[in-house]
Amino acid sequence: MAIASENLTKNQKTVLDILESASEPLKAYTILFDIQKKGIKSPLQVYRALDKLIEIGKVHKIESRNSYVACKHEGCNAKTSTSFLICENCDSVTELTGNNLFSYFSKQAEKNNFNYKKHNLEIFGLCENCKLKN
Amino acid sequence: MAIASENLTKNQKTVLDILESASEPLKAYTILFDIQKKGIKSPLQVYRALDKLIEIGKVHKIESRNSYVACKHEGCNAKTSTSFLICENCDSVTELTGNNLFSYFSKQAEKNNFNYKKHNLEIFGLCENCKLKN
């Protein structure tokens, strides 16, 4: 059975909480420093919680920034594939959904006789807010 | 004026050479160990060469693997955006080109009122060779 957020362990909940209350992606050591009062003392405890949360799809990693973000989509199937819009000005991140991405990438891969399994897409630019300001 | 490969410096040439002769992406410290006989002694020398090569578009970074690959496209405009097919079995990497990716991502971004600047796409799966073997 899939693991729901209800039966997360203490450490996992602690890490997920801080990611969910953050408006931007957080780095592992930022998470660590922020929750040391809650009994988490070592990097490994953070990384282990992150690994689990990523595995069940509640958290995604932004590879180009070594940072982590909570998934806001209820039934997000991004356990494997992820697609983000990343603002270069304010570092905010929006997750793209929709299977059109999946089918588009499958096709691109097929053209090269490549068997698509999953993907990671990071689009950089300016978010709506920052577009207006500049 | 754009910097062509002819006027690369010694360190830059050394690093580019090893990347071009590799069949897979290489990690920075792998590069370092492989070229210590050529006078490069410190990580920083490798990273500086990589930075320059990336800047001029001769090398791209595979973010999810912290590794670097030489660009095989003559007039590659991927100084900013990159798109890869990455084989999970043999770690080989193929770079995708074509502006259809650009226009597709622009559209995806626009749907979210996001001003597209560049992207990084990593598609994971099985390359043609490994598909046949499995």
Next chain:
DNA sequence: ACTTAAAATGTTATATTATAACATTACATT
């Protein structure tokens, strides 16, 4: 309830990836 296997934890140490700081050298353009 007891057993047991799997998962999670706590802890210390260490590996891996990348940059800071600063003095020096090469080199193209005046």
Next chain:
DNA sequence: AATGTAATGTTATAATATAACATTTTAAGT
């Protein structure tokens, strides 16, 4: 030759992530 920019060399250190191992918690079956 003078000058400014880029590149280099070197040492130290920052930032990111995992190894190893002993212990505890949890969940599932009997």
